[in-house]
Amino acid sequence: MAVARDFRSEHRNVIAVIGDSAMSGGMAYEAMNNAGAMDSRLIVVLNDNDMSIAPAVGAMSAYLSRLLSSKSFMSLRHLAKEVVSHFPKPLEDAARRAEEFARGFVTGGTLFEELGFYYVGPIDGHNIDQSAAGAENVRDSQESGPVLIHAVTQKGHGYLSAEQAEDKWHSVAKFDVVTGAQVKSKSTAPSYTSVFAKSLIKEAEADDRIIAITAAMPSGTGLNLFGDKFPKRCFDVGIAEQHAVTFAAGLAAEGMKPFAAIYSTFPATCLRPGRA
Numbered sequence: 001m002a003v004a005r006d007f008r009s010e011h012r013n014v015i016a017v018i019g020d021s022a023m024s025g026g027m028a029y030e031a032m033n034n035a036g037a038m039d040s041r042l043i044v045v046l047n048d049n050d051m052s053i054a055p056a057v058g059a060m061s062a063y064l065s066r067l068l069s070s071k072s073f074m075s076l077r078h079l080a081k082e083v084v085s086h087f088p089k090p091l092e093d094a095a096r097r098a099e100e101f102a103r104g105f106v107t108g109g110t111l112f113e114e115l116g117f118y119y120v121g122p123i124d125g126h127n128i129d130q131s132a133a134g135a136e137n138v139r140d141s142q143e144s145g146p147v148l149i150h151a152v153t154q155k156g157h158g159y160l161s162a163e164q165a166e167d168k169w170h171s172v173a174k175f176d177v178v179t180g181a182q183v184k185s186k187s188t189a190p191s192y193t194s195v196f197a198k199s200l201i202k203e204a205e206a207d208d209r210i211i212a213i214t215a216a217m218p219s220g221t222g223l224n225l226f227g228d229k230f231p232k233r234c235f236d237v238g239i240a241e242q243h244a245v246t247f248a249a250g251l252a253a254e255g256m257k258p259f260a261a262i263y264s265t266f267p268a269t270c271l272r273p274g275r276a
Contacts (some may be wrong), residue, residue, distance in 0.1 A: 002042040003036070013139060018046040026242060029115075036116020037144045042146040043138060044117065047125065049153040064132055108116045112148045121150025126157055197222030200259060201229050211251055213237065213260040221261035 002014040022028045035042050071111050112119040123134045131151060155169075156162025162169040163179025175182040204210040204226065216239045218224040227234035237244050241262050248258035 010191040117148040125151035125153035193222040
């Protein structure tokens with residue numbers, strides 16, 4: 001979308017929102033590697049709701065996030081780069097490495113900087129004022145290349161039932177708002193998931209070459225039960241369906257019997273392009 005905008009000589013921001021789980025899949029890195037090599041204005045918002053990339057933010061982190069995303073800091077950073085460019089080559093390289101290391105040490109953004117993105121964060125995604133200020137500063141900046149805003153959030157934030165059971169509240173049926181109890185239709189027939197899990201466990205008890213693979217959906221596919229029984233023969237590769245299938249192919253080529261369980265609609269949903 002950003003490239004199409006550039007071809008049409010339009011002036012608007014293109015924003016992509018990704019979750020921290022997307023960082024376990026190859027597509028996020030492939031796209032960021034591509035975007036980082038182009039001088040094209042693109043804003044990526046990383047919603048980190050697992051607190052896995054950065055610790056909880058405090059007052060100093062919030063201050064640094066706003067400072068690092070401000071127009072004045074960006075201008076100062078560009079000025080510093082212009083100054084050190086007149087240094088002898090060894091000093092210029094040393095100054096550049098020191099500046100990037102310092103920013104990476106403070107913000108954890110070294111990885112994204114190396115991919116060609118200007119890193120802003122971590123920002124408290126539940127602090128509306130801070131989030132708005134960071135987004136507005138990035139919007140109004142003159143940074144020509146891609147920018148990544150790292151927003152740290154908590155899944156189910158503000159609703160105790162969801163905070164205490166993230167997996168159960170990933171997708172919900174009808175529920176009681178006060179108690180959090182979910183109302184699900186009862187069925188006398190066993191679920192496909194339970195039948196699959198029990199059957200695979202039974203086969204695996206008789207054949208130690210059977211290995212189970214899931215792409216961040218162990219409970220939804222029943223492989224959580226398989227994993228409880230055979231922890232060393234169950235692999236969760238994260239939201240990386242392409243890798244799950246290739247991983248299975250490699251195991252099969254070596255004589256193992258892999259079972260890759262993936263929702264039939266899941267990859268299509270993840271990869272479907274959207275527009276805001």
